Amino acid sequence: MIEREASGAAIHRWPIRVYYEDxxxxxxxxxxxxxxxxxxxxxxxxxxxxxxxxxxxxTEELSFAVARCEVDYLKSARLDDLLEVRTRVVxxxxxxxxxxxxxxRNEDDVARLKVRLACLNRDGRPKRIPxxxxxxxxxxxxxxxxxx
Numbered sequence: 001m002i003e004r005e006a007s008g009a010a011i012h013r014w015p016i017r018v019y020y021e022d023x024x025x026x027x028x029x030x031x032x033x034x035x036x037x038x039x040x041x042x043x044x045x046x047x048x049x050x051x052x053x054x055x056x057x058x059t060e061e062l063s064f065a066v067a068r069c070e071v072d073y074l075k076s077a078r079l080d081d082l083l084e085v086r087t088r089v090v091x092x093x094x095x096x097x098x099x100x101x102x103x104x105r106n107e108d109d110v111a112r113l114k115v116r117l118a119c120l121n122r123d124g125r126p127k128r129i130p131x132x133x134x135x136x137x138x139x140x141x142x143x144x145x146x147x148x
Contacts, residue, residue, distance in 0.1 A: 041085035
């Protein structure tokens with residue numbers, strides 16, 4: 001769900017339950033699965049903004065791909081934990097989108113991600129983000145560089 005905080009900043013919140021398939025033999029979330037959780041949350045954020053990835057691919061023949069991702073793993077998530085992925089759009093460039101994502105369990109940050117997405121055509125070449133997508137993101141963008 002997208003909401004405005006008291007500061008006026010927009011944030012998307014997406015709940016994720018940790019399933020057995022997300023964990024290693026010790027019941028701890030396998031590190032790469034945090035990337036999957038963040039991807040799902042970004043996909044749902046775009047859908048809630050009214051511009052889904054599948055629609056952008058179908059109508060514009062464009063898609064987003066992760067160009068850069070920096071992750072800080074802070075605490076371990078475990079089987080059956082209820083997590084929340086909080087996403088903030090930091091900057092929208094001509095063909096890029098920068099987002100900050102925090103995966104939380106209750107009040108604890110579990111992982112923090114800085115993600116840069118590139119808008120690409122079918123040949124994998126950078127293309128400008130479509131105006132309709134840019135307009136949707138502009139309503140959501142905020143200038144703080146911090147995710148709580």
